[in-house]
Amino acid sequence: MKLxxxxxxxxxxxxxxxxxGSLPETGADRDSVPQRNPARLPPISAQDDATENAPAEQLRIMDAASAEPADFLWNARPVVVFxxxxxxxxxxxxxxxLRRDARQLVDRDVVVITDSDPxxxxxxxxxxxxxxxxxxxxxxxxxxxxxxxxPWDVREIGRAIDRLPLRRQEIGRGRPLR
Structure with missing residues (x-):
């Protein structure tokens, strides 16, 4: 009986x-509301596209003398170039x-450390x-x-980072890519 x-x-x-409850909207009301159909949206201007694709942050490239490994622990992934x-x-x-494809690295919390003075x-x-x-x-x-x-391609560096256990946890938590 309970079932x-x-x-x-x-x-x-x-x-x-x-x-x-209230009646559904009439056709006239619906057309006055902007729709999300891409075919009906106005074209995106070049200025809007440039601001949308601009990285929120710039890739940090630091000299080895000014950076300590402890500064990046649990905050960033250092890529050290010697x-x-x-x-x-x-x-x-x-x-x-690394500079050319900085967006992929910024999305993965990468900091580039350069050391060219033994x-x-x-x-x-x-x-x-x-x-x-x-x-x-x-x-x-x-x-x-x-x-x-x-030298290694930035695309391959990104793929290698994405295979790391900590990165997989970040992605799994739903951490938004910038």
Whole structure:
């Protein structure tokens, strides 16, 4: 008997509100309200498109001497780019690639650390011990995740970050991409 009453109550609830409510809008009222149909929307101007696609934040590129690893713990993913000289072609190519596709990195909370002076013996160089050109990806937990001896495409850096457990948790929580 209780089961029949429960089914009846669910059926009544599924019917929706009673007929005592207001009447639906007429066709004239509906046309005065802007619709979300893309075919009916006016074209987006170039200015609107530029502001919509502009990154909310700029990619942070810092010198190794001015950055400490502890500053980024649980806040950002450092991508450390090492070279023996600032004119190293691989170093220049990597930094330019990171600047060119900055949006993908900003969305993944990346901070770029550059170190092209071995004589300065920065804390990054002491901890990571690179030889010549090197790209090192460190996750938010402070663990080294990837080392590369040659320049790497930003798209592949983004894919590698997206496979990290902490990034998967961020995505799983529904953290909005900027």
């Amino acid at each position: 029949i009453f429960l089914i009846f109550a669910m059926a009544v609830a599924a019917m929706g509100p009673s007929r005592d 070279a023996d000289t600032p004119g190293d072609p691989a170093f220049v190519e990597q930094v330019e690639a 004589s300065a013996a920065s804390i990054w160089r002491q901890d990571l011990r690179p030889r010549g050109f090197s790209l090192v990806l460190i996750d938010k937990d402070g663990q080294v995740k990837i080392r590369r001896p040659s």
